[in-house]
Amino acid sequence: MSRMTDKVVLITGAGAGMGRSHAVRLAEEGADIIAVDLPGEVGEQGLAETSRLVQALGRSIVTATADVRDHGALDDAVATGVARLGSVDVIVANAGICETPGPSWTIDEEVWNRAIDINLTGAWNTVKAGVAALSAAGGSVIIISSTAGISGAAGRSQYSASKHAVVGLARTLANELGRQSIRVNTVHPGAVGTDMVLNPETFARLRPDLVAPTAADAAEVLRANTLLPVPWVESVDVSNAVLFLASDESRYVTGLQMVVDAGQTQKVA
Ligand SMILES: NC(=O)c1ccc[n+]([C@@H]2O[C@H](COP(=O)([O-])OP(=O)(O)OC[C@H]3O[C@@H](n4cnc5c(N)ncnc54)[C@H](O)[C@@H]3O)[C@@H](O)[C@H]2O)c1
Incomplete structure (x- = not known):
């Protein structure tokens, strides 16, 4: 219970699924958490449960509601968290949605834009809000992509495109932030046992x-x-990958695409 001692971790989409799992797993290793999820009853109830679980581990947590499409709301969430917890050491851009509307050429503009706005622009917004608060000692940025960010995903090209795009964002950030000892990596889960699947x-x-x-x-x-x-893999399997990339054990790992998919992307048909 010491791999994350006193590190502060910002996690979006922390009111359910893998985001909650990351919060709990990192808190088990000593992290304090700034947990963000959607405004509204579902998001607030989800955050309350994540808060209960993290506090039961003896760690501190600040919860805030923000839609990751709303950069100003994310800025406010980070400011509230930093006022309570001191700084940010790790950013986990986890919030995302996945729809399966059908072949690329049939997808509504609204569905396309929703995926890009939440999965790509939301990750960018999260990094923008968090990077300024990263401690002077450096830090770790982890963007949750998908196996759909490595290969195509028939029937959901808007999702696959957004999850490929965050790899470009992460690779660029790794170049831009490396000299400040800030590492940037993506995690690519296959199917995971959350409500999304x-x-x-x-x-x-x-x-x-x-x-x-x-x-x-x-x-x-x-x-x-x-x-x-x-x-499918369980949320904790992905959280263990996030934990490695968040901790100093991966201090020289940056620009990596870490796949947690039970071999899905390596399978020969
Ligand atoms: N479940 C899978 O099989 C799987 C596989 C690969 C990648 N992923 C990715 O992992 C991440 C987490 O997925 P999950 O399975 O835990 O999903 P989930 O649906 O269980 O939870 C997602 C959380 O994100 C929040 N969220 C959604 N839109 C948001 C927004 N605009 N602003 C703020 N919060 C928002 C939701 O309220 C929810 O709490 C996503 O980025 C997803 O694309 C999931």
Whole structure:
């Protein structure tokens, strides 16, 4: 419980799924957390639960609501966090959405723009808001991409394009910030057991042959995509990658695309 002692970590999308998992896993290792999620009841309730879990570990947490598309709101969230916790050492740009609207040429402009605005511009906004607060000792920026940021994803090109684009952002930031001892890396999960994948719409898309498919039915399809005998990885597996990149154990690692996908991107058909 010492790999992140007294480091302050800014995490977006921290009210659910992997964002909450990152907050808890890093707090287990001694980090304090600035947790951001969407304004509104769902975001606030999610942040309250993340707050409870982090505090139960004896660590401090500041929660703030901000849509990552709103740079001013993110600035305010960071200012509130820094006023309480002192500085920022690590930025985890995690908030994101994934829709499956269909072939590229059929996608509505609104759906396209939503993915770019949240997944790409939101990550850029998060880094902009956080970098100024990074401590003089340097820091670590981690942007959550996807296996869809390594290869194409038929039926969701707006998602794949946004997740490829954050790699360009991260590689550029790594060049711009390296001399200040700030490292910038991306993490690329395959399917992860969060609500983004484990929902009735996804089950129905994966198993059009069934009337009311379950997670177990969907797992049969997803297991065929991986090398290791699992259909998806768990949030904590991705959090452990984030932990490595956040901690000083990775002090000379920058510009990396770290894949956590049970072998999905290496599978030979
Ligand atoms: N679940 C997967 O299989 C998977 C795979 C690869 C990559 N990812 C990526 O990992 C990240 C986290 O995904 P997850 O599975 O935990 O998703 P999730 O849907 O479980 O949680 C996402 C969180 O982000 C928040 N959020 C969404 N839009 C936001 C916005 N505009 N501003 C602020 N917060 C916002 C949501 O309220 C929610 O709390 C995303 O960037 C996603 O694209 C997920």
